[in-house]
Amino acid sequence: MKITANEIRVGMLLEYKNDLWEVLKTQHVKPGKGGAFAQVEMKSINKNTKLNERFRSSETIEKASVEENKFNYSYDDERNYYFINTKSFEQVEIRKNIVGEKGSMLKENLEVTISFHNDDPIMVQLPNQVSCKIQMTDAALKGQTVSSSYKPATLDNGVKIQVPPFIEIGDEVLIDTRTFEYVKKI
Template identity: 60%
Template sequence: MKISANEIKPGTIIEYKNDLWRCLKSQAVKPGKGGAFNQVELKSITKGTKLNERFRSSETIEKASLDERDFQYLYSDNDNLVFMDSKSFEQINVSKDTIGDDENILKENMEVKIEFHEENPLIVTLPKSADYEILETEAVVKGQTVSSSYKPAIIQNNVKIMVPPFINQGDTVSIDCHTREYIKKAN
């Protein structure tokens, strides 16, 4: 599907120079002389290399057509993560490189979305939030700190987050899967 160069925004995946590229940054520039253009920073999905490109607003670019499906995380197997399709129950292996640091907050049976390009998994999107048990945190001495301060805590896979002082070891909390920030104490 062709799109105007002005429509390339962060997160957009395009086919360019025989590769798939994800837009990291884009800036529309309208110079005093000459035509307007879109300055974009691209990262290759397959090679991991970066590229800065300038597209004139009159140009059209091929937007990659991605197929998004719901999956459930099952387990980790050496260099791969195993997911099960929520509809067909078919299992697939996804390279750990595809998900990156988000692997640390995956938990069994977590519902994720996986985007495919020509049956190759490209992007694994975690849910907005998930509940985790606090494995370790510091005790708070009464009157020691102001109530708005946070303290460090550790959840599964040694992931460190910041939690309010009233959270104790063994409590379950909801965190934002993308920013790794505390949302609320779960029941």
């Protein structure tokens, strides 16, 4: 489906220069002289490279047709993650390099959204927040100001984050899967 440069949004998938690109940033620029354009930063889904492009406002770009389905995480091995469709019980395996660092947040039966392009899985989207247990953290020091003092902590999945001083070992916390940051204590 063709769209104009003004319709490009963050998170969209575009077919451009014989590759599939995810839009990371977009900015509409209207200079004092000349025509308006969209400055777009994109990341290649297949090659994992970045590209900055300028598209004139009147230019059209091909938006990739993507099918999204809900799956539950099942297990992983050395190279792949395995997911099961809860309706059809079909199993899908996805290479670990496609999932990337988000794979450390996967827990058994976690519901994720998998995007398919031409029947190939291209992206796994986790829920925005996942609950994790604090496995290790330092003791809070008395007298520290609460506003800006965070301390390091290790989650039960091995991910290291910063948490407020009142968080202790064994506490259950919500983590933002997009930024790997502490959200709140449960």
